Amino acid sequence: MVVMTTRDREISGCGLAGIISRKKVYIPGEVIVRSITHQKERGNGLGAGYAGYGIYPQFPDAYAFHIMYDDELSRKETEEYIKKHFHVIHYEEIPTRRTKRIQDSPLLWRYFLKPIEPPDVLEFNEEDFVMKAVMDINTYINGAYVFSSGKNMGAFKGVGEPDDIGEFYRIEEYQAYLWVAHTRFPTNTPGWWGGAHPFTLLDWAVVHNGEISSYGTNKRYLEMFGYKCTLRTDTEVVAYLIDLMVRRHKLPLRIAAYALASPFWKDIDRMPEREKKLFTAIRMVYGAAMLNGPFAILVSWNGGLMGLNDRIKLRPFVAAVKDDKVYMASEESSIREVCPDPDRVWAPKAGDPVIALFEDFERGEQFREYQV
Amino acid sequence: MQEPFVIDAKGMYYRKLNQIIRDKVKEGYRHFVLHNVNGQRYIGAGIMEEVFIEVHGVAGNDLGVFMKRGTIVVYDDAQDGVGNTMEGTKIVVHGMAGDVCGYGMRGGKLHILKDIGYRTGIHMKTYKDMVPVIIIGGKAGDFFGEYMAGGILILLNLWDDDDRPIVGNFLGTGMHGGTIYIRGNVDPYLFGKEVGIREFTEEDERLLRGYLTDYCNDFKDYGLNVDEIMSEPFIKLVPVSTRPYGKIYAY
Numbered sequence: 001m002v003v004m005t006t007r008d009r010e011i012s013g014c015g016l017a018g019i020i021s022r023k024k025v026y027i028p029g030e031v032i033v034r035s036i037t038h039q040k041e042r043g044n045g046l047g048a049g050y051a052g053y054g055i056y057p058q059f060p061d062a063y064a065f066h067i068m069y070d071d072e073l074s075r076k077e078t079e080e081y082i083k084k085h086f087h088v089i090h091y092e093e094i095p096t097r098r099t100k101r102i103q104d105s106p107l108l109w110r111y112f113l114k115p116i117e118p119p120d121v122l123e124f125n126e127e128d129f130v131m132k133a134v135m136d137i138n139t140y141i142n143g144a145y146v147f148s149s150g151k152n153m154g155a156f157k158g159v160g161e162p163d164d165i166g167e168f169y170r171i172e173e174y175q176a177y178l179w180v181a182h183t184r185f186p187t188n189t190p191g192w193w194g195g196a197h198p199f200t201l202l203d204w205a206v207v208h209n210g211e212i213s214s215y216g217t218n219k220r221y222l223e224m225f226g227y228k229c230t231l232r233t234d235t236e237v238v239a240y241l242i243d244l245m246v247r248r249h250k251l252p253l254r255i256a257a258y259a260l261a262s263p264f265w266k267d268i269d270r271m272p273e274r275e276k277k278l279f280t281a282i283r284m285v286y287g288a289a290m291l292n293g294p295f296a297i298l299v300s301w302n303g304g305l306m307g308l309n310d311r312i313k314l315r316p317f318v319a320a321v322k323d324d325k326v327y328m329a330s331e332e333s334s335i336r337e338v339c340p341d342p343d344r345v346w347a348p349k350a351g352d353p354v355i356a357l358f359e360d361f362e363r364g365e366q367f368r369e370y371q372v
Numbered sequence: 373m374q375e376p377f378v379i380d381a382k383g384m385y386y387r388k389l390n391q392i393i394r395d396k397v398k399e400g401y402r403h404f405v406l407h408n409v410n411g412q413r414y415i416g417a418g419i420m421e422e423v424f425i426e427v428h429g430v431a432g433n434d435l436g437v438f439m440k441r442g443t444i445v446v447y448d449d450a451q452d453g454v455g456n457t458m459e460g461t462k463i464v465v466h467g468m469a470g471d472v473c474g475y476g477m478r479g480g481k482l483h484i485l486k487d488i489g490y491r492t493g494i495h496m497k498t499y500k501d502m503v504p505v506i507i508i509g510g511k512a513g514d515f516f517g518e519y520m521a522g523g524i525l526i527l528l529n530l531w532d533d534d535d536r537p538i539v540g541n542f543l544g545t546g547m548h549g550g551t552i553y554i555r556g557n558v559d560p561y562l563f564g565k566e567v568g569i570r571e572f573t574e575e576d577e578r579l580l581r582g583y584l585t586d587y588c589n590d591f592k593d594y595g596l597n598v599d600e601i602m603s604e605p606f607i608k609l610v611p612v613s614t615r616p617y618g619k620i621y622a623y
Contacts, residue, residue: 038410038411039411041386041413267541270561312490312514312515312542313471313489313490313491313513313514316451316452316470316471318470331411331432331433331451332411332430332449332451332470333410333411333430333432333451334411336410336411336429336430337410337411345449345468346468347468347470347471347487347489347513349513349536350490350513350514
């Protein structure tokens with residue numbers, strides 16, 4: 001694949017946008033394309049992407065694998081692997097359209113899969129099995145990268161401006177009740193198709209503005225748990241850290257957020273005894289999961305949307321509410337472009353997660369796990 | 373008086389918008405009304421003339437950057453970097469403003485009705501008789517007055533509509549010039565190492581009254597009253613050293 005370095009383009013910063021309908025009313029893809037394209041200025045054409053939830057109602061229980069291939073050889077090899085481990089409910093090329101500015105795209109395919117022999121032991125369940133398949137393909141098959149693997153959701157990404165990538169993947173033809181989007185300005189890592197955001201694993205998707213200087217520490221920590229970072233971009237670790245802490249270690253999402261953006265020791269020292277114990281424990285146990293460096297991130301999954309800033313607010317982040325919809329973006333204008341008259345707009349406190357859950361999720365059994 | 377030049381900025385790229393304003397300033401226009409602004413950057417950048425720009429909609433990053441004269445009024449929110457390196461303009465924002473507002477500002481005024489983000493007034497400075505002033509009606513985030521070298525920051529907390537403290541952590545970190553006035557009490561824990569409280573004198577009272585009269589005048593429609601604002605006690609913060617890092621590189 002073609003890999004461009006930032007030296008080829010001018011300097012700016014990434015942009016992100018997310019919209020969730022808490023009542024699960026479908027939002028047309030056109031809306032998120034317009035919102036992220038409004039802050040096109042924050043990217044430089046070296047990466048853009050989208051993730052939508054609720055886009056595959058025809059296969060809601062199958063793992064939707066989106067895979068990019070360098071060539072037919074890597075496709076053949078990957079499909080052999082897939083057939084050995086999964087029932088293929090349906091597969092097809094991801095519908096794209098020819099556009100003027102998107103050239104050199106890899107081969108893009110999607111597969112709706114169910115494990116042939118789903119394991120059901122506590123230490124290695126079905127989702128662990130799917131995670132291992134993603135890691136295996138990304139690591140061992142040359143030129144094949146899984147860029148989406150969740151149920152009833154999908155990521156679409158590549159090298160280009162957000163409007164071009166939206167047009168290329170025909171995002172306007174999808175309906176989702178949760179969208180996230182990104183426009184990229186790669187700083188320390190190459191601009192290539194696999195390096196565009198979102199970064200995903202199972203139904204987790206992460207978009208990020210900033211740079212994670214703790215990447216090395218985080219990566220080595222994740223390797224102990226079977227995660228392999230193959231995409232040459234720092235943001236990849238965030239998706240895996242969230243998966244590790246929330247899905248596998250069953251931490252409430254909010255606590256996981258405080259592990260990523262941990263309060264300063266001087267602030268922990270002043271907390272009441274109970275919180276002091278809690279936050280000390282988070283820092284002790286999950287020290288290697290802490291993200292160093294500037295970041296604003298959006299984390300989405302089948303339960304909802306979370307926005308989080310680094311603790312000293314080194315990247316912009318704005319949130320807004322209108323009826324059952326919650327908006328999060330790098331710039332207020334990006335929200336106002338698609339929601340001119342919000343009920344409330346605010347700049348969230350750095351280091352404190354903003355969490356918007358689906359109403360049915362909030363009423364469900366899993367809810368406990370996402371609350372402190 | 374000349375008719376204002378009206379621009380519908382809907383969907384307009386910021387370069388085009390700013391180019392129109394600059395061209396029209398050359399033609400002699402001084403009053404501009406911009407409708408449907410939404411995030412266009414650098415509005416008013418580098419304008420040296422006595423202009424009056426009215427912005428309807430959300431003003432984008434670096435509003436009024438490098439400006440020397442005139443006034444900008446935003447009837448909505450403004451994003452990051454309002455008044456970046458500004459020399460002398462007054463900017464009035466009828467809403468909230470984002471991070472790093474007043475960065476390196478060395479003259480002029482920012483009047484913000486609601487909250488302001490992080491790092492307000494970073495590296496702000498005075499130059500000869502120029503004194504930059506930022507007045508915020510709401511609350512402020514962390515690093516308020518960071519590395520401030522001169523000028524005046526006034527934080528009012530008039531609305532108090534959430535449970536956040538008036539000002540964030542690391543207040544005045546690295547500050548080595550200028551003055552910060554805060555209406556209400558601040559936990560000294562939030563102070564940076566380089567600031568200390570000084571007595572609020574009659575001279576301060578006189579100075580503050582002057583600035584706040586101007587501020588209230590800009591926000592007449594919101595029922596702001598100088599006497600009412602001044603009836604609450606203020607704290608005054610100044611740097612404890614003019615060269616806080618003077619010894620860092622000295623052996």
